[in-house]
Amino acid sequence: MHLSSVQLACALLTLALAAAGAPPAAAPHHVARRSFFNLQCKGVYDAAIFARLDRICDDCYNLFREAQLYTLCRQDCFTTEYFKGCVEVLQEQDQLELFKTYIKQLHGADPGI
Template structure:
């Protein structure tokens, strides 16, 4: 059974429409991250890119150890715990630590002390 070019075009459009409907809107992801920013007791200036970069450290650390509490402890108090620093070390990103401290200071609103 061969499909005509019109049938193929319709099938492609239907697949595209379904994938667009299933994908969460970018705005929703932004609101979730912003809510997480406040839940972590961050009192500084919210920056989505910076928040995502620091959160990725904790996510990668969780992926490495598969310990759910580690993810929460890494993010606790707006990334200012020793767990965050430990994750940076384990992930071998210590060369970025000063940059991360600057990021944390912006998000946390004070010197991170890590």
């Protein structure tokens, strides 16, 4: 049995769509957890807290489109002045104390920002 190129393309597309519809096997969790350690976080990992802080840096990057800013914002487990600057630029200063609590949990020490 030979498949025509159209049939083969349809079969491959069907397989690709089926694979795309399958839930990922915890890939985002592993990526975030690895990122947690790469950022020199030494505290307790919490996926929701990490995602919230990471979103600050992501939003800041989307505003300025500077890849280095994203890296500096996340550096040393969100303890740099760049993170604080991003919080201010994004007008989330009212959440800064909450963010400090989050950072303290992830960082394992007082963030000092």
